[in-house]
Amino acid sequence: MKYYPIFLNVKDRPCLVAGGGQVGARKAKTLVSAGAWVTVVSPEFCDHLAEMPGIRKIQRCFDPKDLDQIFLVFAATGDTAVNRQIQNLARKARVLCNSADAPDQGDFILPAVMNRGDLICAVSTCGASPALARKIRMDLDQAYGPEYATFLVLMKAVREKLLASGHDPDGHKHIFRTMMERNLPGLVAANDMAAIDAVMQELLGSQFNVKELIPQ
Numbered sequence: 001m002k003y004y005p006i007f008l009n010v011k012d013r014p015c016l017v018a019g020g021g022q023v024g025a026r027k028a029k030t031l032v033s034a035g036a037w038v039t040v041v042s043p044e045f046c047d048h049l050a051e052m053p054g055i056r057k058i059q060r061c062f063d064p065k066d067l068d069q070i071f072l073v074f075a076a077t078g079d080t081a082v083n084r085q086i087q088n089l090a091r092k093a094r095v096l097c098n099s100a101d102a103p104d105q106g107d108f109i110l111p112a113v114m115n116r117g118d119l120i121c122a123v124s125t126c127g128a129s130p131a132l133a134r135k136i137r138m139d140l141d142q143a144y145g146p147e148y149a150t151f152l153v154l155m156k157a158v159r160e161k162l163l164a165s166g167h168d169p170d171g172h173k174h175i176f177r178t179m180m181e182r183n184l185p186g187l188v189a190a191n192d193m194a195a196i197d198a199v200m201q202e203l204l205g206s207q208f209n210v211k212e213l214i215p216q
């Protein structure tokens with residue numbers, strides 16, 4: 001495996017994007033959606049970035065001081081020499097760096113992402129074919145609709161309630177696996193709460209009901 005896949009917690013962490021083109025805009029957008037504090041430094045900003053809320057924009061060329069206190073940096077300028085400079089400085093400062101024009105030389109690359117509430121599917125081809133990563137992401141978009149966000153709220157609530165009443169890993173495993181076989185997402189999509197309640201009663205007993213577990 002060429003890369004080690006992890007899910008980073010960037011909430012409230014300062015992240016820097018150097019370069020205000022389309023690539024910088026894509027990186028800034030995903031950082032904002034994960035709750036990071038995002039600064040974009042660039043002499044020019046594309047329309048997409050100019051209109052993007054929730055980011056700090058500094059209109060000038062990258063300066064080494066921009067890396068102070070930074071958790072993650074994206075070297076996404078249109079200038080290869082500047083991108084290499086950012087990467088070298090980041091390494092010395094032990095700041096994780098993504099290198100837009102030389103991904104192999106950076107510390108990490110980004111996957112194509114399908115997101116439904118707490119469900120995140122990340123697809124990478126290790127940079128071999130971003131077009132294929134995008135295609136598989138779109139397949140996942142089709143296969144797992146918005147109902148999976150609600151289904152996951154239900155699964156989480158059931159799990160928390162079961163764990164609160166005691167630890168029984170083998171018994172719980174059986175319940176969760178059976179729940180996976182009962183097409184609950186399909187019932188969520190059809191808004192058939194009575195059918196979901198029937199499954200819950202059968203597997204878990206009357207104290208588990210949808211109204212309580214999925215706040216409307």
Ligand SMILES: C[C@@]1(CC(=O)O)c2cc3[nH]c(cc4nc(cc5[nH]c(cc(n2)[C@H]1CCC(=O)O)[C@@](C)(CC(=O)O)[C@@H]5CCC(=O)O)C(CC(=O)O)=C4CCC(=O)O)c(CCC(=O)O)c3CC(=O)O
Pocket residue numbers: 026027030098099100101102103108109110111112113123124125126127128129130131132133134137
């Ligand atoms: C290494 C990486 C960047 C990193 O993270 O460091 C990288 C690098 C490069 N991409 C290039 C081009 C394209 N990128 C896309 C699309 C996406 N690229 C994304 C990620 C990544 N792209 C990382 C590796 C991902 C992996 O593991 O596969 C996605 C998944 C996520 C995102 O960008 O946020 C997003 C899909 C989002 C979605 O829709 O879900 C398309 C397709 C399209 O737009 O239709 C094309 C044109 C077709 C093609 O080239 O395949 C070029 C220029 C090559 C050239 O010069 O021609 C480079 C530079 C290079 O390869 O050197």
Ligand SMILES: NC(=O)C1=CN([C@@H]2O[C@H](COP(=O)(O)OP(=O)(O)OC[C@H]3O[C@@H](n4cnc5c(N)ncnc54)[C@H](O)[C@@H]3O)[C@@H](O)[C@H]2O)C=CC1
Pocket residue numbers: 018019020021022023024041042043044045046060061062076077078079080082099100101
């Ligand atoms: N990782 C990826 O998915 C992809 C990466 N690339 C690479 O990413 C880089 C950026 O691509 P685009 O956004 O399309 O380019 P672009 O040319 O549209 O944007 C580059 C931005 O960098 C800014 N810039 C130039 N010098 C700078 C400096 N010294 N400090 C800060 N900002 C500076 C420019 O003002 C501009 O806003 C290119 O090197 C390209 O080869 C290209 C396509 C996909």
